Amino acid sequence: DVKVTQSSRYLVKRTGEKVFLECVQDMDHENMFWYRQDPGLGLRLIYFSYDVKMKEKGDIPEGYSVSREKKERFSLILESASTNQTSMYLCASSKPGTGQQETQYFGPGTRLLVL
Amino acid sequence: RKEVEQDPGPFNVPEGATVAFNCTYSNSASQSFFWYRQDCRKEPKLLMSVYSSGNEDGRFTAQLNRASQYISLLIRDSKLSDSATYLCVVKVHDYKLSFGAGTTVTVRA
Numbered sequence: 165d166v167k168v169t170q171s172s173r174y175l176v177k178r179t180g181e182k183v184f185l186e187c188v189q190d191m192d193h194e195n196m197f198w199y200r201q202d203p204g205l206g207l208r209l210i211y212f213s214y215d216v217k218m219k220e221k222g223d224i225p226e227g228y229s230v231s232r233e234k235k236e237r238f239s240l241i242l243e244s245a246s247t248n249q250t251s252m253y254l255c256a257s258s259k260p261g262t263g264q265q266e267t268q269y270f271g272p273g274t275r276l277l278v279l
Numbered sequence: 280r281k282e283v284e285q286d287p288g289p290f291n292v293p294e295g296a297t298v299a300f301n302c303t304y305s306n307s308a309s310q311s312f313f314w315y316r317q318d319c320r321k322e323p324k325l326l327m328s329v330y331s332s333g334n335e336d337g338r339f340t341a342q343l344n345r346a347s348q349y350i351s352l353l354i355r356d357s358k359l360s361d362s363a364t365y366l367c368v369v370k371v372h373d374y375k376l377s378f379g380a381g382t383t384v385t386v387r388a
């Protein structure tokens with residue numbers, strides 16, 4: 165069974181703190197993604213990675229960085245958390261391909277509150 | 280302009296009813312199309328891909344209109360378990376999917 169796990173379900177941090185969100189997938193997928201989801205805005209892509217040590221900016225990379233040292237693990241880093249980064253963060257993974265093959269499988273999400 | 284736009288709803292329908300809704304996309308070069316389903320406080324999951332000729336999966340029918348750049352989803356014989364938010368998803372180019380904000384459907388007994 166496909167499995168994407170995220171390190172925390174809920175997280176509360178203070179403004180200016182460095183925050184690490186970890187994502188692990190056990191499907192040997194090449195592609196991994198970080199999104200944030202906010203009411204009325206849908207999912208917005210922050211960063212993605214199509215291979216180990218490779219990363220590409222998504223639509224809203226400002227204030228975030230990522231790390232992919234191993235195929236199964238993709239980390240999102242908030243260098244200095246701000247209140248406007250309070251959100252639901254979703255990690256996903258997929259195989260390269262087309263149609264059904266490129267289904268993205270999501271983790272359960274991390275609800276981050278920055279005070 | 281958003282890449283993918285959806286009517287947020289909510290669509291409140293009785294059990295057994297048919298409900299249909301659309302989404303529009305802005306990039307005419309979009310390659311692939313999907314509907315994902317997201318239950319309250321859960322992660323999105325693929326419901327079905329959308330093919331050019333239209334396709335069915337049980338009680339769900341998806342249609343694609345490339346000329347008008349919209350995708351539709353129709354749910355027949357609605358069940359209580361169909362209550363969810365339905366996300367319209369468009370593949371704009373390699374690796375990248377664009378998600379609509381979702382259409383909420385509530386099926387009542």
